[in-house]
Amino acid sequence: MKCKKVIPWIKAWLDDELDPARAALVERHVTSCPACRALAADFGEVSLAVRSFAAGPVPALDVGRVLECSRQRERESARIVTSLRRIAAAAAVILFVSGVGAWRQWFDDRPSADDTVASLDPVLDFLFSDPIGADEI
Ligand SMILES: [Zn+2]
Numbered sequence: 001m002k003c004k005k006v007i008p009w010i011k012a013w014l015d016d017e018l019d020p021a022r023a024a025l026v027e028r029h030v031t032s033c034p035a036c037r038a039l040a041a042d043f044g045e046v047s048l049a050v051r052s053f054a055a056g057p058v059p060a061l062d063v064g065r066v067l068e069c070s071r072q073r074e075r076e077s078a079r080i081v082t083s084l085r086r087i088a089a090a091a092a093v094i095l096f097v098s099g100v101g102a103w104r105q106w107f108d109d110r111p112s113a114d115d116t117v118a119s120l121d122p123v124l125d126f127l128f129s130d131p132i133g134a135d136e137i
Contacts, residue, residue, distance in 0.1 A: 014044055
């Protein structure tokens, strides 16, 4: 019998869930095959661990403590949200104030209409000058 036929039955064999004929086949193979014997040993350890875990006492659930932990987490979350809102409000105020300040500075520093015309004087002089003496013709 090949390993791949036996492997699905090993767990059932360990749990005495196979009919006697099949159990004898599995036992014969596991006895002669080191790989399947090792697998059966692993299954046995897992079964033993599960049985010992299930047989142990189950701790009582302290509902009051669970609820208190939940409320404490809610309070911490609310505190964090409140802090974040304050930080966001402060940032908004700072942005608004600095924006107003920047706008006022731009408004105060912008050139007046007279300054603009005065700064164009050399350009206008050049454009309307008479470099070739056309007025003399
Ligand atoms: Zn095998």
